[in-house]
Amino acid sequence: MSVALQAQATSAPAIEVADLRKRYGTGDTAVDALKGVDLTVQPGEVIGLIGPSGSGKSTLLKCLGAVTEPSAGRIALSGETVYDGGWQNLDPRALRRDRIGFVFQAPYLIPFLDVTDNVALPLLLAGRSRREARRRARELLAALDVAHRAQAAVAQLSGGEQQRVAIARALANQPPIILADEPTAPLDSERALAVVRILNRMAQQYQTAIIVVTHDEKIIPTFKRLYHIRDGRTYEEAGEGRDFD
């Protein structure tokens, strides 16, 4: 499966969204959060998604991540149509587990697991052996410069360390897509930039397509390409793509 995905990834966009719509509720209280979103992300690309509060950023991520069912439109991941007016013969839960990594504003690590098991968790849920999962977790922790905290309890980590562990967890299953909702909000500018740097490095290294929702003025200039979302519609925009190294 992953071999096939990789093969497709070289040809097809990692994410392709056409005329995606999402309405919450019905009748008088209905809210049209997405009113026709178009968006394309190539493998290895990190794009920014910005827009005012309530404009539909989180809603878009939830739809892309198969967490919330859209109301209409089409989503293709790595060339495979997964949503077209309905989920296409696949289990959204398995889709989330195998093909998507999530990073949130807060790290939301599992407090009763140690750092390594937190990172290994998606692999364990996918049925890999404990040994293999932990080996892969240690690799990722090393790549994210938190290997020295591998045995620690989650509560003993600093905010920045926790966020890096959360990124490692998102990368564990080598998903072709990572969705990050305001991943730098709680961090100071130096750490925020470090997180973006890591995401860019991971994108290059694993050809992961990454969407970063952000309000953060410090990191917006780093994106080569940005999507503005306003009133449920997306507008593409070239970014500064500033080199922050």
Add this chain to the structure above:
Amino acid sequence: MISLAGRDILHSWGKYAFTGLGLGLLIGVTLSMAGIYRGMVDDGKALLTNSGADLWVVQQDTLGPYAEPSSLRDDVYRGLLGLPGVLRAANATYLTMQVQRAGQDTRVMVVGIQPGEPGEPRYLIAGRPLERAHYEAVADVNTGFQLGERIRIRRHDYQVVGLTRRMVSASGDPMVFVPLRDAQEAQFLKDNDAIVNERARVLTNPALNRPGAPGLAEAISRSQESSRMVNAVLVQVAPGWDAEEVAQTIRRWKRLQAYTRPQMEEILIAKLIATSARQIGVFLVILAVVSAAIVSFIIYTMTLGKLREIAVLKLIGARNRTIAGMILQEALGLGLIGFLVGKTVATLWAPHFPKYVLLEPGDAARGFVAVMLICALASTLAIRTALRVDPATAIGG
């Protein structure tokens, strides 16, 4: 896959230890209640075994001597001795009363026996059996009496010459064995005032105090002062005879009721302690419901505290089965801790109960299964709540 439940329990072991301790005390009470019932049954059996009798002969149409009052003339046993299959027969009296010892009252069952005959306690843990005809006593250790001590029953002092154990009445009063004559006197003899009144009535009755019959009134008065009654005759059946057969003979020819050992057990257990057993049964049901409510409340609260983690687990692809399994295992873990604590405390405090508490391994096993079932049942509310968690809540707004 690693055990999420195990990790969570290890992570917040303090919380689990404390709730497990609380639950354990409750389970300990439950096990003790069952033990009290078993103790009552076992006391009954020990009492029957230790008396060395095969048949209990009592007044017709009564469930005597323990469950109902029964009164027989004290020469009945001689008639029984003549029947085929009867090896030995001896009188016995039973009377629950307060006994004075060093100025303090102790509630006991005073049993009148004929030394060396059925009814005498077969096993002594200290001292010797009754030897003299008067004013000696063999007491159950639960009375707290010491060897050589003097106790007062009614108007006389008795010396404790022997100690026995597991001889308690159905209501748990320890027994004190005294010679039959003394017991009859204590049970049936009237006090001095009553004798004086009785004597005056006989003397003033012209029919009884006739001038032509000197000594008649005196004889009548004397006959009323001594007692010729006992409560039961205990029979030992000759080797090779069937107890029920002998019992039937006694019932048919002597106009008496005779109970075999199984029938006595039935009376003691099914009739005498039936109400207590039902009482304990209701209590056990209440305790089970209370434990279920507590476990379900605890597991529910613990789950509410983990909703965010559960949402994250669902978001990264955990199956419902994985999450339900985690909560179920935590509930069972709590039950296990509770059961271990409960079993321990029940064992520790059992000897401190005034009545015998018998903790049967079978009851413990049944209790364990019940605790596990209750915990599994109690976790359903928490599981339903957890399964309703929307993974979208992990992402937030």
